[in-house]
Amino acid sequence: MHSKPTLLVLAAGMATRYGSLKQVDGFGPNGETIIDYSVHDALRAGFGRVVFVVRKAIEEEFRAAMRRRFPDSLPIDYVAQELDMLPAGFEVPEGRTKPWGTGHAVWVAASSIQEPFAVINGDDFYGYKSFELVADFLRNSTDDNEHGLVGFRLENTLSEHGAVSRGLCEVDREGYLKSVTELTHILHAEGGIVHQEPGAVAGFLSGSETVSMNLMAFKPSVFPHFGQGLREFLAGNGTNLKAEFYLPAVVDGLVKSGTARVKVLQTPEKWFGVTYPEDKAAAVQCILRQVRAGVYPEDLWQALSPQ
Template sequence: MNTTLLIMAAGIGSRFGTGIKQLEPVDDTGHIIMDYSIHDAIEAGFNHVVFIIRKDIEKEFKEVIGDRIAAICSAHNVTVDYAFQDINDIPGTLPEGRTKPWGTGQAVLAAKEVIDTPFIVINADDYYGKEGFKAVHEYLVNGGESCMAGFVLKNTLSDNGGVTRGICKMDEDNNLTEVVETKNIVKTADGAEVDGVAVDVHSLVSMNMWGLTPDFLDVLEDGFKEFFQKEVPGNPQKAEYLIPIFIGELLEQGKMSVKVLKTNDTWYGMTYHEDVAAVKDSFKKMLENGLYKADLFADL
């Protein structure tokens, strides 16, 4: 069965070079976090990669990332496509002065024409580990429709400051009932807290790793039209169409069911500049422990 890895990379800076966190090498051979995600997805069985980028960064993106990944993918019978997120690609008129992108919902929608298989969606600059890709792939190829990798909160915290996480509420069958957006979760000596109140570090959180089907894209498109009618007029400069918020609304209305698949892997991201050194150190240890080869794609 064919399955797609959808990578949201439109947020990569328009000027490539230093300071773009998605392009910060995390090992001695120059690989970036995205390389590891692509490796783990192919290893799990995904055989189609779609990059969501902006048209204005297409040339640089292909030079720095795309062409290299396309060559690797072609050697492993994996196809590569591009989708372009465009601020003007909307079911209405662009509000005057609007420069802010429309959010992850519109980003995923941009790929509608190039996706006809079940797919996993991830952020370009997050490291998710192998377990989530395997669990989501297995769920999708066995006929599952919608799922989410649930990360253990303690495995997603930063040593360098507070983070925002969507804490998951589930029923007894591990179906998602609600995602509670929780801001400024700070790591403490014995766990974590928000505004001085302890938070259960064993809670599962959403890190924007969703398993979905092409049918969802039709629902997402209808939701975008509704968002434009209801949300944009009241906040034309900043309203955002976000996947977790939209899925939360569908859950509330009983229009969707999402299975939460627990992963014990550690999530790494570069929320703070100071996180870079810690992330590099973690990749060094993973390479030393044999979790990956220095020639990253050699074991596929």
């Protein structure tokens, strides 16, 4: 059992819209990846181990890129996420090439994690305060059925270059999650921020809504619920070649069934990421501004060391 929480990094995405392996693309002054900054922030906040979920097709390249970055003393493990990794009784439908999604990625990591952990997307920049909120929550929460979700202000999470997916959160007066709904097509448009779901009428959002960016904090007791959720998803959507088992769907199910409570940890940070190739220039500038402001050292790799 590890005394410090583990950081679970979801890095198996195919980056279809980005056009290259953005998980190892350089954004910092010395070629640092976005993952570098996430690991740096997590270590500062008190995390003690990193587990990467990757596809076998990119694992060799990914390992080589990560190997030269982090201190030798940092425990790192790799978990493969493949289409044929499914619960007993289910098979990959003919023609399926799309990964099963973020919920599936967490499920395949279950055997590698026995301690409290946080989940992040490998291509999202969350900011140090977000990791500090998660680490504090995992240190102080003693209820195995209480989990955490970092909530971002919607207007702080959009891309200027196209539509994005966000988990829209409904939060009660005590700061606990009531529901999270995955909206898959949110973008800036004439008149404001619009969400246009397939087959539905377009609606407007104010920008002040709380959304999930898949930075979540869990106790290991959550893993059986991922397994159950995955089986239910496959039973209803297994032949759909495009359907994905989203991480927020598991959290929403936990809350609505009364199985667990999820504390929403509101962060002041401004998210940025690289959904589209055009996003890279802005991401590079965001990091450079933080380096110049002293938030991060210029040579991040030399500064990486476990707490």
